[in-house]
Amino acid sequence: MMVLPLAPSAHAQEEATPPPAATEEAAAPAPAEEAAAPTPTVDERLADLEAYVNNVARPEKASGAASLVAGPGPGHNAWQMVSSALVLFMTLPGLALFYGGLVRKKNVLSVLAQCLGIACMVTPLWWLCGYSLSFGVDAKSAFFGDFSNAMFKGVEPGAVGAGYYWISDSMWSMFQLTFAIITPALIVGAIAERMKFSAVMAFVLLWMFAVYFPFAHMVWSTVGYMCGPLNPNAGIKAIDFAGGTVVHMTSGWSALVLCMILGKRLGFGKEQMAPHSMVLCMVGTGMLWVGWYGFNAGSALGADAIASNAFVTTTLAAATAGMAWAAVEWIAKGKPSVLGFCSGIVAGLVVITPGAGFVSATSSVIMGVIAGVVPFLAVTYLKKMLGFDDALDTFGIHGVGGTLGAILTGIFADEKVNSVVGPLKEGLLMEQLKAVGLTIVWSVVATAIIAYIVKAVIGLRPTPEDESTGLDLADHGEAGYEH
Numbered sequence: 001m002m003v004l005p006l007a008p009s010a011h012a013q014e015e016a017t018p019p020p021a022a023t024e025e026a027a028a029p030a031p032a033e034e035a036a037a038p039t040p041t042v043d044e045r046l047a048d049l050e051a052y053v054n055n056v057a058r059p060e061k062a063s064g065a066a067s068l069v070a071g072p073g074p075g076h077n078a079w080q081m082v083s084s085a086l087v088l089f090m091t092l093p094g095l096a097l098f099y100g101g102l103v104r105k106k107n108v109l110s111v112l113a114q115c116l117g118i119a120c121m122v123t124p125l126w127w128l129c130g131y132s133l134s135f136g137v138d139a140k141s142a143f144f145g146d147f148s149n150a151m152f153k154g155v156e157p158g159a160v161g162a163g164y165y166w167i168s169d170s171m172w173s174m175f176q177l178t179f180a181i182i183t184p185a186l187i188v189g190a191i192a193e194r195m196k197f198s199a200v201m202a203f204v205l206l207w208m209f210a211v212y213f214p215f216a217h218m219v220w221s222t223v224g225y226m227c228g229p230l231n232p233n234a235g236i237k238a239i240d241f242a243g244g245t246v247v248h249m250t251s252g253w254s255a256l257v258l259c260m261i262l263g264k265r266l267g268f269g270k271e272q273m274a275p276h277s278m279v280l281c282m283v284g285t286g287m288l289w290v291g292w293y294g295f296n297a298g299s300a301l302g303a304d305a306i307a308s309n310a311f312v313t314t315t316l317a318a319a320t321a322g323m324a325w326a327a328v329e330w331i332a333k334g335k336p337s338v339l340g341f342c343s344g345i346v347a348g349l350v351v352i353t354p355g356a357g358f359v360s361a362t363s364s365v366i367m368g369v370i371a372g373v374v375p376f377l378a379v380t381y382l383k384k385m386l387g388f389d390d391a392l393d394t395f396g397i398h399g400v401g402g403t404l405g406a407i408l409t410g411i412f413a414d415e416k417v418n419s420v421v422g423p424l425k426e427g428l429l430m431e432q433l434k435a436v437g438l439t440i441v442w443s444v445v446a447t448a449i450i451a452y453i454v455k456a457v458i459g460l461r462p463t464p465e466d467e468s469t470g471l472d473l474a475d476h477g478e479a480g481y482e483h
Contacts, residue, residue, distance in 0.1 A: 037065070037066075038063050038064050038065040039063070039065055040061055040063060040065040040066075040067065040068060041061075041063055041065075044059070044061045044062075044063060044065065045068060047059045048067050048068065048069050049069075051165070052069065052073045052075075052076075052166060054304070055076060055164075055165065055166060055300075055301075055302035055303075055304040056165065057165055058165060070160075071158045071159075071160060071168075072157075072158070072160055072166060072167055072168040072171070073165075073166035073167070073302075075303055076164075076166040076167055076301070076302040076303055076304075077166065077167050077168050077171055078303075079298070079302065079303040079307070080167045080168070080171045080172070080175055080298065080301065080302075081171055082294065082298075083175060083293075083294035083295075083297065083298025084171065084174045084175045084177075084178050084294065084298070085294065086290065086291045086292075086293060086294025086295070086298065087175070087178035087179065087182065087291060087294040087295050087298065088119075088178045088181065088291075089287060089290070089291040089294070090178075090182055090287070090288055090291030090292065090294070090295060091115055091118075091119060091178075091181050091182045091185050092115060092116065092119055093284070093287060094284050094287030094288040094290075094291050095115060095182065095185055095186070095284065095288065096111065096112045096115040096116070096284070097280045097281070097283055097284030097287065098280075098281055098284030098285055098287075098288060098342070098346075099111045099115070099188060099189050099192060099284070099392055100112050100277075100280055100284070100480075101275055101276065101277040101278060101279065101280030101281030101282075101283075101284060102189075102192075102275040102281050102339075102391075102392045103192050103193055103275070103276065103391070103392070104193065104273060104274075104276050104470070105276040105470075105480060105481055106469070106470025106471070106472055106473070106479075106480075107192065107193045107470050107471050107472060108276065108277075108280075108472065108480035108481075109471075109472040109476055109478055109479070109480045110192075110193070110197065110470075110471035110472055110475055110476065111188060111192055112480075113197060113475070113476055114185070114188045114197065114200050115185050115188065117197065117200070117201055118181060118184050118185045118188075118200075118201075118204055119181045119185070121201060121204065121205065122177070122180050122181050122184070122204075122208065123177060123181070125205070125208065126173075126176075126177045126180055127151060127152055128150065128151060129147060129150050129151075130177075130180060130208060130212075130213055131149055131152065131155070131173050131176065131177070132145055132146060132147050132148060132149035132150045132153075133145040133146070133147070133209070133213040133214075133217065134176065134180075134212075134213050134216035134217050134220075134221070135149065135162070135176070135216070135217065135220070135221055136148040136149045136150075137221060137222055137223050140223050141217075141223065142218065142223055142224060142225035142231075142233075142234070142235060143214055143217065143218060143225055144213070144214055144217060145213065145217045145221065152170075152173065154169075155169045155170055155173050156168075156169055156170065157169070157170040157171075163175070163176075163301055164301035164302060165302075166302060167301055167302065172301075175298060176216070176220075178294075179216070179243060179246070179247060179295075180208070180212060180216070182247070183212055183243075183246070183247045183250065183251050184204040184207055184208065184212065184251065186247070186248070186251040186252070186255070186394055186398055187204075187207075187251050187254055187255045187258060187394060188200070188394075189255065189390075189391060189392030189393065189394035190255035190256065190258060190259040190390045190391060190392065190394040190395060191255070191258055191259050191262050191391065192391040192392050193265050193273075193391055193467070193471065194262060194263075194264075194265045194266070194391075194461055194462070194467055194471075195262055195460055195461060195462075196459070196460070196461065196462045196466075196471070196474075196475060197471070197475040197476070198458055199454055199455075199458060199459065199460045199461075202454050202457075202458060203258070203450055203451065203454050206450045206453070206454070207254065207446070207447065207450055210446040210449075210450060211250050211254065211442065211443055211446050211447070212246075212250065214442075215245065215246045215250055215439070215442075216246055219238075219240050219245055219246045219435075220240075220246065226238045226240075226245070226435050226438070228424045228431065229420045229424070236431055236434045236435050236438065237424055237427075237428075237431045238406075238410075238428075238431045238432050238434065238435035239354070239358060239409060239413060239420070239421070239424060239428070239432075240354045240406065240409075240435070241296070241299055241310070241353070241354055241355060241356050241357040241358055241409075242295055242296045242298075242299035242310070242353045242354065242356055242357070243295070243299075243353055243354065244350075244353050244354025244355075244402050244405045244406040244409065245354065245402070245406055245435055245436070245439045247353070247402070248350050248353060248398040248399070248401060248402025248405070249398075249399065249402040249403055249406065249436070249439045249440070249443065250439060250442075250443045251394065251398055251399075251402075252394060252395050252397070252398035252399025252400070252401070252402050252403075253395070253399045253439070253440050253443040253444055253447075254443045254444075254446075254447040255390065255394040255395050255398070255399065256388065256390065256394075256395040256399055256444075257443075257444050257447040257448050257451065258447055258451050259388055259389055259390050259391070259394075259395075260388050261448065261451045261452070261455070261460070262451075262460050262461065263389070263461070264388075264389035265389055265391065265467070266464060266467050266468060268389050273391075275339065278338050278339060281338070281339065281342055282338055282341075282342055285341075285342040285345055285346060288345075288346060288349065289318055289345060289349065292314055292318070292349045292353075293311055293314060295349075295353065296310045296311070296313075296314045296349075296352070296353060296356035296357070297310040297311040297314065297356070299356070299357060300357055306357045306418055307357075309356075309357055309360075309361075309417055309418075310356035310357040312361050312364070313352055313355070313356050313357075313359055313360075313361060313363075313364035314349065314352055314356055314364075316361055316364045316365050316368060317348040317349065317351060317352035317364045317365070317367050317368040317371060318345050318348040318349045318352070318368070319345070319348070319368070320348060320364075320365050320368025320369055320371075320372065321344045321345060321347050321348025321349075321351065321368040321369070321371035321372035322341045322342075322344040322345040322348060322372065323344070323372065324344060324368065324369045324371070324372025324373055324376075325340050325341065325343055325344025325345075325347065325372040325373075325375075325376050326340045326341050326344060326372075327372075328372065328373055328376050329376065332380070340376075343375070343376070343379065343393065343397060344371070344372045344375075344376070346397055347371045347372060347375040347376075347397050347401045348367075348368045348371040348372065350371070350375075350397060350398055350401035350402055350405060351367050351368070351370070351371035351375075351401045351402075351404050351405040351408065352364055352367055352368070352371070352405065353402070353405055354402075354405045354406050354409045355367065355405060355408065355409035355412060355413060357417075357418055358409060358412075358413040358414065358417060358418050358420075358421055359409065359412040359413060359414060359417060360412070360414055360416070360417050363412035363414070366412070367405070367408050367412065370404065370408065371401060371404065371405075374400060374401075374404055375396050375397050375400050375401050375404070378395075378396040378400040379393045379396035379397065382396070382400075383395075383396060403436055403440075406432050406435060406436050406439075407429070407432055407433065407436060409432060410428045410429035410430075410431070410432030410433070411429055413425065413428060462474050462475070
């Protein structure tokens with residue numbers, strides 16, 4: 001949620017009137033004196049503390065005095081710092097190890113390098129213009145931000161209100177940066193082992209402008225087209241607590257289009273392409289799960305009851321989905337695999353993301369069961385039926401899971417959990433479906449255009465020889481393992 005910070009009261013200055021001159025030797029004027037600044041009353045100070053503890057808006061003061069706690073609130077701000085670190089931890093090393101373990105030995109470093117490269121490119125881009133294009137509101141556009149906050153203009157550590165009442169504007173910008181880093185990194189899973197590093201970086205650079213920045217603005221900006229909770233004039237009054245559309249749907253559907261344009265890996269369907277290290281994959285899954293608490297509970301923008309609810313629903317959905325996926329796999333294939341547990345856990349985390357702060361604990365368990373079954377069917381059967389090479393199942397888990405989560409949020413969102421839902425509850429499912437439709441169409445079209453531009457300019461794939469040798473050596477001149 002975004003609010004404007006309370007402006008400190010202006011303090012008028014009074015000047016003493018010089019005495020009238022009686023003679024030529026009249027006394028000089030007395031020096032000007034400033035009126036004493038108003039001091040908040042005890043009741044006003046208590047109201048400030050109550051607002052801080054409850055993580056709600058700072059009350060206005062009848063005395064006209066400035067708040068004595070006008071800056072970030074230590075506890076809420078500390079939780080935002082931890083949450084930002086946790087979301088970065090999801091990408092580095094969580095996602096990097098999760099994906100790295102799933103590829104063949106000759107390509108493990110290429111996946112790690114792509115995650116590192118994306119993090120290192122998106123960060124200065126976010127400072128330069130990405131944050132402003134996502135959250136700048138001076139232009140009042142429902143689809144795109146502006147350059148009012150370019151180079152972090154106006155984003156100050158001691159200021160509050162850009163993100164929420166009690167967190168630093170600087171920490172809000174850093175928290176959102178970590179989302180901007182992991183979203184394009186998710187796409188790496190679909191095109192792993194067959195897209196050269198230069199093409200990945202060029203694609204991501206263009207994709208951030210064409211897809212991520214607009215969707216962050218549309219869904220989470222106070223003037224955004226799909227920001228139901230904050231924009232009374234939103235064209236689509238949808239809700240997305242932590243990124244079902246912004247993160248998982250945009251990356252998942254883009255991943256599907258990109259992997260289809262790119263084509264299948266050499267030897268796909270003829271050679272064994274099993275994960276080279278399920279140990280790394282499992283470790284990465286655990287890191288993703290831990291980091292996801294920053295992703296979901298951190299999206300409450302304070303250490304409050306909504307954050308606690310998001311923590312609970314995230315835990316229940318992840319574990320339930322992991323068990324459901326493994327159970328279905330056990331029935332269908334005779335054995336529950338570690339990969340099945342890992343995939344189910346991530347699917348559960350994806351599905352609960354848009355509703356984590358809006359749904360109850362019981363609803364999250366139901367969503368977890370669905371998350372373990374539907375993405376399993378997409379990964380196991382839909383991919384084979386359609387014949388595309390989504391190498392690490394980005395579309396099956398993030399595209400399908402993100403879509404599923406956005407829809408289920410429209411069904412299970414409860415005003416008893418979060419009062420924001422109340423005014424939007426009627427017709428919410430239809431609004432969620434509209435948001436899903438717009439996200440799919442925009443992501444698919446934009447990705448196709450960008451992919452063909454990059455293909456025409458620098459090419460997407462390495463040579464067949466380089467692909468056979470492995471992208472570790474071809475792109476980076478290094479090997480992940482000595483032997």
